[in-house]
Each structure stands twice: as structure tokens, then as C-alpha cells.
Amino acid sequence: MQELDTVIALSRTQFAATALYHYLFVPLTLGLSVLLATMETIYVVTGRDIYRRMTHFWAKLFAINFALGVATGLTMEFEFGTNWSTYSHFVGDIFGAPLAIEGLMAFFLESTFVGLMLFGWGKLSRGKHLLVTYMVALGSNLSALWILVANGYMQKPIGSSFNPDTMRMELTSFTDLIFSPEAQAKFVHTSIAGYLTAALFVLGISAFYMLRGRHLELAKRSFRVAALFGLFASVGVISLGDALGFINGSAQPTKLAAMEGLWETAEAPAGFNLIAWPNQDEQRNDFELQVPYLLTPLVTHGFEESIPGVKDLVADAETKIRNGIPALTALRTLRENPDDAQALEQFEAHQDNLGYALLVQRYAEDVSQATDAQIARAAADTIPPVATVFWSFRVMVGTAFLMMAFLIVSVIYSLRDTLLEKRWLLRVAPWMIPVPFIANEAGWIVAELGRQPWTVYGQLPTWLSASTHSVEYMIFSLTGFVLLYTLFIIIEMFLMVKFIRLGPSEPAKAPVADSGPHRHSSQWSEI
Amino acid sequence: MKQILLFIFWLCVAMVAIALTIVLGERGAWYFAWVVGTVMIVLIAAAGTAIIDARYEEEHD
Numbered sequence: 001m002q003e004l005d006t007v008i009a010l011s012r013t014q015f016a017a018t019a020l021y022h023y024l025f026v027p028l029t030l031g032l033s034v035l036l037a038t039m040e041t042i043y044v045v046t047g048r049d050i051y052r053r054m055t056h057f058w059a060k061l062f063a064i065n066f067a068l069g070v071a072t073g074l075t076m077e078f079e080f081g082t083n084w085s086t087y088s089h090f091v092g093d094i095f096g097a098p099l100a101i102e103g104l105m106a107f108f109l110e111s112t113f114v115g116l117m118l119f120g121w122g123k124l125s126r127g128k129h130l131l132v133t134y135m136v137a138l139g140s141n142l143s144a145l146w147i148l149v150a151n152g153y154m155q156k157p158i159g160s161s162f163n164p165d166t167m168r169m170e171l172t173s174f175t176d177l178i179f180s181p182e183a184q185a186k187f188v189h190t191s192i193a194g195y196l197t198a199a200l201f202v203l204g205i206s207a208f209y210m211l212r213g214r215h216l217e218l219a220k221r222s223f224r225v226a227a228l229f230g231l232f233a234s235v236g237v238i239s240l241g242d243a244l245g246f247i248n249g250s251a252q253p254t255k256l257a258a259m260e261g262l263w264e265t266a267e268a269p270a271g272f273n274l275i276a277w278p279n280q281d282e283q284r285n286d287f288e289l290q291v292p293y294l295l296t297p298l299v300t301h302g303f304e305e306s307i308p309g310v311k312d313l314v315a316d317a318e319t320k321i322r323n324g325i326p327a328l329t330a331l332r333t334l335r336e337n338p339d340d341a342q343a344l345e346q347f348e349a350h351q352d353n354l355g356y357a358l359l360v361q362r363y364a365e366d367v368s369q370a371t372d373a374q375i376a377r378a379a380a381d382t383i384p385p386v387a388t389v390f391w392s393f394r395v396m397v398g399t400a401f402l403m404m405a406f407l408i409v410s411v412i413y414s415l416r417d418t419l420l421e422k423r424w425l426l427r428v429a430p431w432m433i434p435v436p437f438i439a440n441e442a443g444w445i446v447a448e449l450g451r452q453p454w455t456v457y458g459q460l461p462t463w464l465s466a467s468t469h470s471v472e473y474m475i476f477s478l479t480g481f482v483l484l485y486t487l488f489i490i491i492e493m494f495l496m497v498k499f500i501r502l503g504p505s506e507p508a509k510a511p512v513a514d515s516g517p518h519r520h521s522s523q524w525s526e527i
Numbered sequence: 528m529k530q531i532l533l534f535i536f537w538l539c540v541a542m543v544a545i546a547l548t549i550v551l552g553e554r555g556a557w558y559f560a561w562v563v564g565t566v567m568i569v570l571i572a573a574a575g576t577a578i579i580d581a582r583y584e585e586e587h588d
Contacts, residue, residue, distance in 0.1 A: 034565065034568075034569065035572075037569065038568075038569045038572050038573050039573075041569065041573045042573045042576055042577050045573070045577060046577050046580070046581075048580070175554070179554045179555050179558075181557070184555060184556070184557035184558055185557050187557070187558070187561065188557050188558070188560060188561040188564070191561060191565075192561075192564065192565075195565075195568065221576065221580070224575075224576050224579060225572050225573070225576045226572075228571060228572040228575045228576065229568055229569075229572035232567065232568045232571055232572070233568055236564050236568070240557075240560075243557070415575075415579060417579075417583060
């Protein structure tokens with residue numbers, strides 16, 4: 001058991017590391033593709049050449065980020081099979097379909113059009129090139145959609161049922177899967193968070209140019225597009241975050257309790273813990289600063305519902321474990337004799353809580369003989385690490401509001417055309433580039449760590465999902481990933497800094513067969 | 528003839544859009560919100576920038 005725990009811990013560390021690393025690139029790809037389409041739209045509509053150069057320059061940075069995003073995403077798809085083979089067997093029927101579509105989207109739709117977008121200048125007409133750029137934006141976001149449909153299933157299993165003959169989950173409704181409220185809200189929240197990331201990225205680099213008096217007209221215009229784009233995205237991302245919290249609240253009450261640091265069930269109208277220091281061992285907050293009456297309307301969108309706390313959720317999990325044990329014992333009988341009608345009847349009566357019985361199997365091989373202490377221990381496991389989830393959530397929300405405030409100020413000064421006089425704003429902007437990345441990573445920690453101890457919520461525990469590799473193998477592969485990805489990030493940073501320092505290069509070839517307006521910027525010589 | 532074909536084409540596009548709106552609005556309200564939201568963000572950012580550009584150019588002229 002000791003070795004198994006170590007392998008699971010290493011598998012989780014490896015997946016968390018590769019996912020968090022991959023997620024450094026994804027939001028920028030999602031957002032910058034749409035921002036590029038916006039810039040190119042202005043070029044096609046107005047015919048101002050400066051917007052073509054703008055699109056061309058930011059597309060270079062997009063390409064660097066895109067390449068590393070694809071490379072780091074590939075390993076994760078394989079990781080499901082290599083490190084999480086029980087999970088892949090258990091839900092492969094459901095998880096495999098969106099993952100396969102994502103692969104097709106990423107490699108055929110997105111990659112094909114990325115090539116056309118980067119190398120199509122001078123070969124495609126303006127309209128066709130714009131269409132290609134929009135296809136890149138659509139392809140990027142649609143590949144994210146399928147991954148998040150798969151992830152939405154892990155957060156709230158829907159459109160599937162467990163087949164005791166095959167011992168795995170089977171898809172019963174594809175439409176339920178893709179229209180799951182969890183998947184929908186998660187996709188929109190993630191996609192728009194990408195828009196915000198791209199906006200802050202463009203703002204920061206444009207401010208850097210303005211501070212140094214380089215490429216002024218291009219930088220001012222880039223700043224303006226990104227500020228407007230980012231401001232509306234920030235409103236969207238906060239709204240969708242609220243929606244996701246509302247949906248999560250009913251789907252995963254344990255995550256909600258951890259996010260809010262709620263140990264006791266909070267009767268309406270409950271106060272919101274603005275700051276707290278959760279103590280999981282003693283199931284209380286060592287310190288808390290509350291805003292009265294705020295939590296109930298935030299979480300339930302009403303004023304009457306109570307919000308379950310950790311202690312009641314643990315008690316509820318104990319009941320579910322006890323109810324699930326007959327399903328697991330019946331399943332073992334069915335494995336020996338699939339025609340046993342009594343066992344089948346017993347399984348069907350208790351199958352809703354089968355996953356909870358699997359939790360106690362970690363401590364009692366024969367679950368029918370599980371002691372009260374073992375059941376209590378398994379029930380306590382259903383609560384994720386509260387302090388980490390609580391603080392990650394606050395980092396995500398706090399940085400979201402910080403970005404919105406910054407974007408409001410940026411839009412005002414950009415529209416007044418007084419940016420060059422506001423040196424403080426230009427100095428702050430480059431420091432804002434990492435902020436959305438921190439928010440994205442914190443959000444991912446809330447989503448994934450908050451779901452623990454499950455890989456598929458309420459169905460499959462994490463401890464049962466991993467492959468049975470040796471500890472040495474896991475250490476070897478984890479070390480390999482750390483070394484390889486460190487090299488990747490060095491390459492990424494080197495290329496980004498190099499191309500940012502170089503700035504917009506010689507004008508790219510204009511698209512052929514121009515039929516619309518075409519005007520050179522009056523400040524062309526300044527660029 | 529070309530005008531009629533164009534008219535029919537855009538009519539078909541409009542019908543597909545309406546059908547999609549009904550289907551998405553019913554089952555995929557958030558997906559629909561994403562489509563509308565993204566279009567709005569792109570339009571506001573693009574139109575806002577272009578309009579401001581034109582205004583400053585007029586002032587300079």
C-alpha cells in the first residue's frame with residue numbers, strides 16, 4: 001500500500017505539473033487568436049496598413065506560443081493511457097470521444113489554418129486571409145471546447161451509466177455530454193479567460209514599446225484594441241465565473257465548502273469569508289474575516305437556501321459509503337457469476353453510491369468487513385485540501401478584479417489618447433502580463449484539486465485510477481518531464497524576448513487581389 | 528440573377544442562424560452566450576478602435 005500511495009502521489013504530481021505547464025500556453029493561444037482576428041478585421045474594413053503590420057507582428061508571438069502549446073498538450077493525451085490506465089479503462093467510452101475530436105480539431109482544423117495564416121500573407125486575398133485567421137480562432141477555441149467537455153464529465157458525470165458486465169462506464173447520451181451545464185460554463189469561462197490573458201499580454205508589450213518611444217503608432221493602436229477587447233472580456237470572465245460557481249455549488253458541494261472555508265452548514269443568509277486560515281485537522285478556521293449576508297446570494301443566487309459545510313458533508317459521505325458497500329459486494333459476485341439475479345438486483349438498488357464504496361476499499365480490501373473507523377477515514381477523504389482550494393479561489397477572483405480595474409483605467413486613457421503622458425500606467429502594464437497567468441493557474445487548481453479525491457466525481461476515486469508503475473519509473477518520467485519542460489520554457493522565453501525586442505519587422509507582403517480600401521498610416525515613418 | 532442567388536444564400540444563412548439559436552438557446556444557453564459574447568467583444572474592440580482612429584485623424588487634419 002505504501003508503494004501504491006507513492007505511485008499515485010507521483011502520478012498526480014506528474015499530471016498536475018504537465019497540466020499546469022501546458023496551461024501556461026493555452027489561454028494565450030485561445031485569446032490571441034481572437035485578438036488577431038479583431039486586428040485583421042480592422043485592417044480589412046479600414047484598409048489601414050498599420051493594422052496589417054500589427055496583425056503580422058502579434059501573429060509571430062502567437063506562433064511561438066502555439067507551437068509550445070501543442071507540444072506540451074500532446075504528452076497529456078498520452079499520460080491518460082500511460083499513467084491513468086484504470087481511469088482510461090473505466091471512462092474511456094465517454095472520455096475518448098471528445099478527446100479524439102479535440103485531436104482532430106487541433107491537428108487538422110487549427111494547425112492547417114495556422115500555416116495558412118502565417119504563410120498566406122501575399123498569397124491570399126484580404127478577405128480570404130481574414131477568413132483563415134477567424135478559422136484559427138475558431139479551431140483553437142473548439143479544441144478547447146472538447147477538452148472541457150471531457151473535463152466537465154469528470155466534474156459532473158452525465159449522459160453515461162455503469163455496465164456491470166463490462167465493469168466500465170458507457171455513454172448513453174452524447175448530447176447530454178456536450179450540453180452539460182458544467183462543460184458549457186467551464187468552456188465559456190476558460191475561453192474568455194484566454195481573451196483576457198491575450199489582452200494583458202498585448203497591453204504589457206505595447207506599453208513597453210511606448211515607454212521606450214519605439215513603434216509608437218503601432219503600440220498605441222495595439223494598446224487600444226487590447227484594452228477594449230480585454231475590458232469586455234473581464235466582464236465576461238467574472239460573470240461566467242459566478243455562473244460556474246453556481247453550477248459547481250450543486251454538483252460538487254465538497255468543492256464549494258472548501259472554496260468558502262465552510263466547516264459548519266451555513267444557514268441563510270450566510271456570511272462570506274473574505275479572508276480565513278482553514279485548519280483541516282480541527283475542522284475550523286483559525287482566523288476569519290467575514291462579509292455578512294454575502295455568501296448566500298453569491299452561491300445560491302437567492303436568499304433562502306442553506307449551504308452545506310464540511311462536517312455535514314462528511315456525515316453524508318459516511319451514509320453513502322455504507323449504502324455503496326452492498327453494490328460493491330454484489331459487483332464482485334456478478335464478476336464470478338454474471339447471471340446471479342439476486343446480486344444484480346442488489347447492485348441496481350445501491351449502484352448510485354458505488355463510487356463511495358470504492359473509497360473505503362483503499363483501507364479495507366474486503367469492504368463488507370470495513371470497520372467504522374475505516375469508513376470514517378474514507379468519508380474524511382471526500383473533503384479536498386481546504387486551505388489550498390480556499391486561497392487559490394481568492395487569488396483567482398482577486399486578480400480578476402484587479403485586471404478589470406486596470407483595464408478600465410487603460411481604456412479611459414487610451415480613448416483620450418493620453419497614454420504617453422501616463423508613464424505610471426505604462427510602467428505598470430508590463431507587470432500585469434503575469435497576472436492572468438496566475439489567475440488561470442489558480443483557477444485550474446480550484447477546479448482540479450477541489451474535485452479530489454475523485455477523478456470522476458462520485459464515481460471513480462483518484463487512488464484507484466492510476467496505473468501500476470514502479471516508483472522508479474515514475475521518478476524517471478517525472479524527472480524527464482521537468483528537464484524537458486524547463487528547456488521548453490527557456491526556449492519560449494528566449495524566442496518571445498528576442499522577437500519582442502526586435503519589434504515589428506519589415507512590412508509583410510500585402511494580401512493579393514485587394515479590392516477594398518487601402519490606406520497607409522500617416523505616421524508610417526515613425527514605425 | 529446573381530442578386531437573387533445572393534439573397535437566397537443569405538436567407539439560408541439567416542435560417543440556419545435562427546435554427547441554431549433555437550437549439551442552442553434551449554439546451555446550450557452558455558454556448559450561445561459565448562458566440563454572442565465573442566462577436567460583441569470583437570465588434571466593440573474593432574469598431575471602437577477604428578472610430579477613434581478616424582476621429583483623431585480628422586482632428587489632426
